[in-house]
Amino acid sequence: MADDQHVEQELPPLDTLAARLEYLFEKIRPTPEELGDSNEPGRKYTNKEIADKINAMASETGVSISAAYIGELRRGVASDPRTSHVRALADVFGVNSGYFVDDVAARRIQEQLTLLSELRRMDVKQVALRQVLADNGLSATDTQLIEQMVARLRAVAAGTGLGDADAAPDGRS
Structure with missing residues (x-):
């Protein structure tokens, strides 16, 4: 697939x-x-x-x-x-x-x-995120790291079938 x-x-x-x-x-x-x-x-x-x-x-x-x-x-x-x-x-x-x-x-x-x-x-959300991070003094390297973390979290959520809104901090849905 x-x-x-x-x-x-x-x-x-x-x-x-x-x-x-x-x-x-x-x-x-x-x-x-x-x-x-x-x-x-x-x-x-x-x-x-x-x-x-x-x-x-x-x-x-x-x-x-x-x-x-x-x-x-x-x-x-x-x-x-x-x-x-x-x-x-x-x-x-x-x-x-x-x-x-x-x-x-x-x-x-x-x-x-x-x-x-x-x-x-991909949407303009990433552009907005970059701007917010830059406005808060994060470097381009830090911004890239955060974007990679967000992408990884999305992949994990997709793999478990939990969407952003469905995932609870304690693992319960």
């Missing part, structure tokens, strides 16, 4: 422009500011939203694009976009434009996005 967790870490092949673009749609999500009052946190961008972002910068960049064309790129129907479209897509997603044409750059960005997803999944 432990091997099942490593399957998630395998990176999918990004052998076409469509696969690379779809990967960005899968991994990069709208910010809370972009979502506004929407009750859809964590949802994917739509083709229209990406087109709108590119078109909003058209006066500066001279690049415009349609949602339909982005859909064609995602499906592989269109596979040879203009360089300006590649740059605009890269800018909107916050990646280097080399991602779309260079296998090494694509792999590096894919690894970075996977790491970012993992860090988000």
Whole structure:
């Protein structure tokens, strides 16, 4: 079963422009500011939203694009976009434009996005803990030791079936 967790870490092949673009749609999500009052946190961008972002910068960049064309790129129907479209897509997603044409750059960005997803999944609790410990004068080494202790306690609790709320100091639940 432990091997099942490593399957998630395998990176999918990004052998076409469509696969690379779809990967960005899968991994990069709208910010809370972009979502506004929407009750859809964590949802994917739509083709229209990406087109709108590119078109909003058209006066500066001279690049415009349609949602339909982005859909064609995602499906592989269109596979040879203009360089300006590649740059605009890269800018909107916050990646280097080399991602779309260079296998090494694509792999590096894919690894970075996977790491970012993992860090988000770990939650911001660790960041808050580090800040509290630093504010109380603990060194980086001390902070790391405390984080390791917390991780070990979680592992022990998971192994015994006791969650944080279920574990009593005297061992009774």
